[in-house]
Amino acid sequence: MLGDVSPPWQQAEEIKNIRPVCISTSCSCPRGTASDDGFISLLKKMDSVQAGDPRYLKRRVKSCSLDVHPTEKALVVHYEVEATILGELGEAMIGERKECQKIIRLKSLNAHTDTSSLARKVVEECRLIHPSKLREVEQLLFYLQKRKDSNDNQEKKRISPRDFTPYAGVELDEEASINRIDEYVELLYEDVQEKIRGATLIFQLARNPDNLEELIQNEAALGALARVLREDWKQSVDLATTITYIFFCFSSFSQFHGLVTHFKIGALCMNIIEHELKRYDLWQDELQKKKKAYEEFSDNQNLKKEHEKSLRKYQSLLMKQEQLLRVALCLLLNLAEDTRTELKMRNKNIVHMLVKILDREDEELLLVVVSFLKKLSIFLENKNDMAETLAVEKLARLLPCEHEELQSTTLRLLLNLSFDTSLRSQMVQAGLVPKLSSLLADEAQRQLSMCILYHISMDDRFKSMFADTDCIPQLMRMVFDCGEEKMDVELISLCINLAANKSDAQVICEGNGLKMLMKRALKLKDVLVMKMIRNLSQHNGPTKSLFLDHVGDLAAQITEDEAEEFVIECLGTLANLTIPDLDWALVLKEYKLVPYLKDRLKPGSAEDDLILEVVIMIGTVSVDDSCAAMLAKSGIIPALIELLNAQQEDDEFVCQIVYVFYQMVFHKATRDVIVKDTQAPAYLIDLMHDNNAEIRKVCNNTLDIIAEYDEEWGKKIQTEKFRWYNGQWLEMVENRQMDEGEPFPFGEDAESFIGNGDILERPDLFYSPDGIITADGALSPEFYTDFQSGELGQTGFMSSVSEQFVAADRPVSAYGFHPDDPFFYNYSTASR
Numbered sequence: 001m002l003g004d005v006s007p008p009w010q011q012a013e014e015i016k017n018i019r020p021v022c023i024s025t026s027c028s029c030p031r032g033t034a035s036d037d038g039f040i041s042l043l044k045k046m047d048s049v050q051a052g053d054p055r056y057l058k059r060r061v062k063s064c065s066l067d068v069h070p071t072e073k074a075l076v077v078h079y080e081v082e083a084t085i086l087g088e089l090g091e092a093m094i095g096e097r098k099e100c101q102k103i104i105r106l107k108s109l110n111a112h113t114d115t116s117s118l119a120r121k122v123v124e125e126c127r128l129i130h131p132s133k134l135r136e137v138e139q140l141l142f143y144l145q146k147r148k149d150s151n152d153n154q155e156k157k158r159i160s161p162r163d164f165t166p167y168a169g170v171e172l173d174e175e176a177s178i179n180r181i182d183e184y185v186e187l188l189y190e191d192v193q194e195k196i197r198g199a200t201l202i203f204q205l206a207r208n209p210d211n212l213e214e215l216i217q218n219e220a221a222l223g224a225l226a227r228v229l230r231e232d233w234k235q236s237v238d239l240a241t242t243i244t245y246i247f248f249c250f251s252s253f254s255q256f257h258g259l260v261t262h263f264k265i266g267a268l269c270m271n272i273i274e275h276e277l278k279r280y281d282l283w284q285d286e287l288q289k290k291k292k293a294y295e296e297f298s299d300n301q302n303l304k305k306e307h308e309k310s311l312r313k314y315q316s317l318l319m320k321q322e323q324l325l326r327v328a329l330c331l332l333l334n335l336a337e338d339t340r341t342e343l344k345m346r347n348k349n350i351v352h353m354l355v356k357i358l359d360r361e362d363e364e365l366l367l368v369v370v371s372f373l374k375k376l377s378i379f380l381e382n383k384n385d386m387a388e389t390l391a392v393e394k395l396a397r398l399l400p401c402e403h404e405e406l407q408s409t410t411l412r413l414l415l416n417l418s419f420d421t422s423l424r425s426q427m428v429q430a431g432l433v434p435k436l437s438s439l440l441a442d443e444a445q446r447q448l449s450m451c452i453l454y455h456i457s458m459d460d461r462f463k464s465m466f467a468d469t470d471c472i473p474q475l476m477r478m479v480f481d482c483g484e485e486k487m488d489v490e491l492i493s494l495c496i497n498l499a500a501n502k503s504d505a506q507v508i509c510e511g512n513g514l515k516m517l518m519k520r521a522l523k524l525k526d527v528l529v530m531k532m533i534r535n536l537s538q539h540n541g542p543t544k545s546l547f548l549d550h551v552g553d554l555a556a557q558i559t560e561d562e563a564e565e566f567v568i569e570c571l572g573t574l575a576n577l578t579i580p581d582l583d584w585a586l587v588l589k590e591y592k593l594v595p596y597l598k599d600r601l602k603p604g605s606a607e608d609d610l611i612l613e614v615v616i617m618i619g620t621v622s623v624d625d626s627c628a629a630m631l632a633k634s635g636i637i638p639a640l641i642e643l644l645n646a647q648q649e650d651d652e653f654v655c656q657i658v659y660v661f662y663q664m665v666f667h668k669a670t671r672d673v674i675v676k677d678t679q680a681p682a683y684l685i686d687l688m689h690d691n692n693a694e695i696r697k698v699c700n701n702t703l704d705i706i707a708e709y710d711e712e713w714g715k716k717i718q719t720e721k722f723r724w725y726n727g728q729w730l731e732m733v734e735n736r737q738m739d740e741g742e743p744f745p746f747g748e749d750a751e752s753f754i755g756n757g758d759i760l761e762r763p764d765l766f767y768s769p770d771g772i773i774t775a776d777g778a779l780s781p782e783f784y785t786d787f788q789s790g791e792l793g794q795t796g797f798m799s800s801v802s803e804q805f806v807a808a809d810r811p812v813s814a815y816g817f818h819p820d821d822p823f824f825y826n827y828s829t830a831s832r
Contacts, residue, residue, distance in 0.1 A: 059081060059082065059083045059084075060081070060082045061079050061080070061081055061082075061128065062079070062080045062082060064077065064078070064079045064128055064129065064130065064133075065077075065078045065079075066078075066129070066133065066136055066137065066140060067140075068140050068143060068144055068147075069103065072103075072105065073105070073106045073107070073109045073144050074103050074104060074105040074106060074144075075103070075104040075106070075122065075137070075140060075141075075144075076101055076102075076103055076104075077101060077102040077103075077104065077126065077128050077129060078099070078100075078101050079099075079100055079101070079102070079128055080097065080098070080099050080100070081097070081098050081100055082096075082097045083096050083097075083098075084096075102126070102128060104122060104126060106118070106122075106141070106144065109141065109144060109145060110145075111145065113141075113145060115138055115141040115142050115145060116138055118141055119134055119137040119138035119141055120134065122137055122141075123137060172197065172200055172201065172204075174201065175204070176201040176202070176204035176205050178205055178211055178214060180201075181202070181205070181215070181218060181221060184198045184201045184202050184221070185198065185202075185218075185220060185221045185224050186198070187199075187201075188224045188225065188228050189224070192232065192235055192236050192239060195228055195232065195236075195239055196236060196238050196239050196242060199225065199228070199239060199242040199243050199246065200242050202215075202221065202225065202246055203242050203243075203245050203246050203249075206245075206246045206249040206250070207249060209249075209252075209253070212249065212250060212253065212256065216250070216256065216259060222259065222263065223263070225243050225246060225247070226247075226263035226264075226265065228243060229243040229244065229247075229265070229268060230268060233268075233272060234275070237317075237320045237321065237324055238320070240272060240324055241320070241323055241324045241327060244265075244269065244272075244324065244327045244328050244331060245327050247260050247263075247265045247331060248327050248330055248331040248334070251330075251331045251334035251335055252334060254337065257334070257335060257337070257338065260331070260335060261335070261341070265331065266331070266332060266335050266341065266344075266345070267344075269328040269329075269331055269332055270332070270345065270348050270350070272324065272328055273325060273328055273329070273353055274348075274353065276321050276324065276325055277353060277356055277357070279321070280318075280321065283314055283317065283318070286310070287310055287311065287314050290303075290306060290307045290310050291307060293307075294306075294307040322360065322362045322365045325357065325365060326362075326364060326365045326368055329354075329357075329365075329368045329369065329372055330368055332345060332350070332372070333368065333371065333372050333375065336372070336375060336376075342375075342376070346376070346379075346381065346382060346385075350372075350376070351373070351376060351382055351385035351386060351389065352385065352389055354369050354372055354373050354376075355373070355386065355389040355390075355391045355394060356389075357369045358370075358391065358394040358395065358398075359394065363401070363403040363406050366398065366406055367403070367405060367406045367409060370395070370398070370406065370409045370410050370413055371409050373386065373391065373413055374409060374412050374413040374416060377413055377416040377417060378416060383416075383417065383420060383423075386417065386423075387417075387420065387422055387423055387426070390426070391417075392414070392417060392423055392426040392427050392430055392432075393426065393429075393430045395410055395413065395414060396427070396430035396431060396432050396435065398410045399411070399432070399435045399436070399439070400435065400438065400439055400442075404444065407445060408444070408445060408448065411439075411445055411448035411449060411452065412448060414427065414432070414452050415448055415451050415452050415455075418451075418452050418455040418456065419455065421459065424455060424456050424458075424459060424462070425459075425461075427452070427456060428456060428462050428465065432452075432456075433453070433456060433462070433465050433466065433469060433471070434468075434469045434471075436449045436452055436453050436471075437449075437453070437466075437469040437470055437471035437474065438470070440471065440474045440475070440478075441474065447488070447490060450488075450490045450491060450494055451490055453466075453471065453494055454490060454493055454494040454497065457494055457497035457498055458497060460500075460501070463497065463498060463500065463501035463504055464501055464503050464504065466498055466501075466504055467501070467503040467504050467506075467507050472498060472504060472507045472508060473507070475491065475494060475495055475498075476508065476513055478491055479491065479492070479495065479517070479520075479529075480516055480520075484523075484524060487526075487528070487529075489528075492528045492529065492532065493528075495508075495532050496528065496531055496532045496535060499532045499533075499535035499536045500535045500538075502539045502541070502543070505535070505536045505539050505543050506539075506542070506543055508536060509536060509543055509546055514533070514536065514546050514547075514550075515549075517529055517532065517533055517536075518533065518550050518553065521533060522553055522557070525562070525563065525566050527563075527565045527566050527569060530566060530569035530570060530573070531569050533569070533573055534569050534572045534573040534576065537573045537576040537577060538576045540578075544576070544577065544578075544579060545579065547573070547577055547579075548579065548581070548582065551574065551577065551582065551587060552587075552590075552591075554570045554573055554574050555570075555574065555587050555590075555591040555593065556591060557570040558570055558571060558574075558591065558593060558596060559596070560596075564606060564607055564609075564610050567610065568607075568609050568610050568613050571610070571613040571614065571616075571617050572613050572616070574617060574620070575613065575616040575617040575619075575620045576620075577620070578620060578623070583624075584620075584621040584623075584624045584627045585624055585626040585627050585630065587621075588621065588627060588630065594630060594631065594634050594636075595634075597614050597617065597618060597631075597636070598634055598635065598636050598639060600614040601614060601615070601636065601639040601640060601642075601643050602639065602642075602643075603642065603643055603646035603647070608647075608650075608653075611643070611653075612652060612653060612656065615640070615643070615653065615656045615657055615660060616656050618631060618636065618640075618660050619656060619659045619660045619663055622660055622663035622664055622667075622670075623663055625667050625669065628663065628664055628666075628667045628669065628670045629667065629669040629670060631670075632664065632669065632670040632673045637664065637670075637673060637674065637677075637678055637680070638678065640657050640660055640661075641678060641679065641680060641683065643657065644657045644683060651690075651692045651694075651695060654687065654690070654692075654695055655692065655694050655695045655698060655811045656811065658684065658687065658695060658698045658699050658702060659698050659811055661674060661680050661684065661702050662698055662701055662702040662705075665702060665705045665706060665709075666705070671705075671709065674706075675706055675709070675710050675713060676710075681703070681706050681710075681713050681716075681717075684699050684702055684703050684706070685703065685716065685717060685720050687699045688700060688703060688717075688720065688721070688724070689724055694811045695811075697811075698811055703717050
């Protein structure tokens with residue numbers, strides 16, 4: 001019999017534990033000892049030696065090293081075993097060397113474990129580890145104790161054969177032995193019951209990973225198992241389940257996937273699953289018919305008993321079928337590591353089958369199905385199949401559930417699917433928003449739920465739905481519970497998105513919500529919280545009025561000393577506060593903001609985002625007469641024109657600068673500066689026909705006011721508008737040449753009706769409000785159209801600016817938002 005393993009610290013030249021051995025290829029030594037696994041082949045070699053000679057086995061363990069297990073709480077001992085067969089005189093006859101490893105699992109290790117005591121216990125019980133390595137063991141245990149469990153590693157870990165609980169069909173009183181494998185194979189050629197018995201005994205061996213390498217050498221056994229499964233799986237669910245279990249054990253290790261593929265077990269499992277799903281539909285139909293017959297004749301006891309009998313039979317069959325489906329899907333899930341194999345499964349409609357199984361109630365089966373769908377969901381084609389089969393609707397019923405692992409896996413699948421816009425819409429329709437909101441209270445599922453909710457909040461259509469759940473109050477509690485610690489980016493990102501919705505913003509600001517947010521943002525200089533506050537400030541109504549108490553705090557942050565990112569958010573928040581009761585002139589004076597604003601208008605003085613916010617801020621405060629005059633005297637208008645020249649290719653800058661001019665011309669003090677002292681009207685005329693609709697709108701409104709109060713600019717504007725509206729006709733008239741031999745088209749003297757002058761010098765071509773051609777050329781064609789449509793009232797002119805012109809809303813601004821910014825999406829699209 002094979003002896004024990006020698007200690008690793010034993011000198012190489014020492015010869016100990018030398019014992020006589022039996023010359024036999026069948027070893028009855030106990031399985032699982034550290035060194036016995038590698039000597040089967042060595043014993044087989046001894047067949048070639050004469051049986052009469054005495055034999056001795058010498059074994060040595062060398063090169064022992066320690067490491068931690070990558071995913072489990074376990075130590076891994078790497079060592080090398082050298083075995084030599086010695087003759088009678090001690091000469092080496094046959095030798096073999098093998099690298100081995102031993103895993104020492106530490107299930108009891110937790111945060112309160114005494115690592116020193118545990119290290120001593122490990123060294124005492126594992127003879128492979130020399131006492132001199134006690135300190136190293138203690139350090140590795142300490143590392144394992146502090147290491148956080150990785151959910152990703154747990155997800156990637158394949159399902160172990162030992163994770164399955166045996167069902168009634170595989171329970172035997174007999175204990176299998178690797179030495180009797182040939183007997184078990186012979187049973188596979190008997191009747192169905194004997195086949196089940198033989199397969200069950202082989203399954204007992206396959207459950208031990210130490211036996212797999214030896215089983216794989218027995219091609220006769222594996223071939224017989226594959227043949228029986230292929231031919232007889234329809235005859236017995238127990239037989240099909242047991243043999244599938246055996247191949248599943250092999251599929252749990254990547255190096256054996258070639259074996260499973262060789263016998264085409266994957267394709268066979270697909271056929272089994274498809275067939276079982278059809279059987280399930282037939283069972284349902286039959287049960288439904290009997291139930292309907294019983295309900296129609298409820299007094300008939302025979303029908304009642306028949307229905308109850310059918311129900312019991314159905315439940316028994318269903319339990320066995322779900323066990324078969326579970327192990328078949330686990331096997332396919334393991335094989336799907338190879339993307340080519342996974343593609344073959346998809347071509348056979350694996351997604352449709354999995355989604356159909358989602359209607360079942362067995363949580364262990366559902367866990368496998370959802371895990372499989374999660375793996376498949378990373379590919380576009382599979383994701384589209386899930387959308388087509390309404391998988392989200394079926395997944396929604398699994399939340400919340402008591403099975404923690406199933407719940408977590410379902411959330412991970414939904415997170416993968418939530419990147420698709422149409423699937424997010426399905427999630428909302430399936431009622432997932434309130435369900436996910438309720439899961440925020442579960443710390444284990446909080447992050448996953450928050451990520452899915454964040455994706456849903458990216459769509460403006462669904463933001464308002466959050467106001468009707470307890471999601472926002474929970475989020476606000478989480479924000480305040482962070483104290484001065486850094487906030488999770490998923491949490492603040494979701495809050496930023498929700499703050500862009502008016503109804504959500506009102507819920508956020510309830511009580512002391514805004515006050516607490518301002519306190520955190522200003523104390524910690526938290527840019528993301530200030531971005532959230534900025535979104536809150538854009539909503540008209542009671543929410544915006546709450547900011548009156550914080551104007552001073554925000555204005556105080558606009559200094560050279562503060563970080564640019566933080567100043568940008570503070571400026572953006574102030575620029576949103578279009579509140580009639582706010583005295584902007586007092587704010588500008590008290591906090592000396594005019595010099596800061598003017599200095600930042602210089603091109604290149606700061607980042608473009610900051611300069612843009614300064615322009616928007618100037619547009620907001622220019623609504624006030626005294627502020628507009630103050631800014632005009634400071635020389636801000638020439639600075640804006642210089643900035644307009646520098647940023648003329650940037651529509652955002654152009655639009656906001658033109659809006660400042662629009663606000664300035666409303667006030668008499670600044671109107672004269674704009675019209676007479678600058679070339680702003682000329683720039684506005686150039687921009688009158690810009691490709692950007694928002695720029696055209698603001699520009700035309702500004703030019704209308706200028707034309708009303710300055711006759712010279714009015715004629716220029718009128719001429720340019722006429723030239724634009726009639727450009728094609730003017731070009732045709734000016735460029736038309738008379739062909740020789742044709743009659744003169746304009747008169748007998750061959751002179752056109754415009755003579756040799758410019759067509760625009762003929763004011764009689766202009767229309768008057770009453771449709772009569774006049775010579776003053778004071779009105780443009782569109783003015784007549786507006787008059788006839790009633791847009792200008794009963795007269796062509798109005799007595800005052802306040803009657804004729806109504807202040808337009810500030811143009812929409814993205815205020816520094818970039819599509820490639822991480823975590824934030826679509827929260828800045830509200831009208832400003």
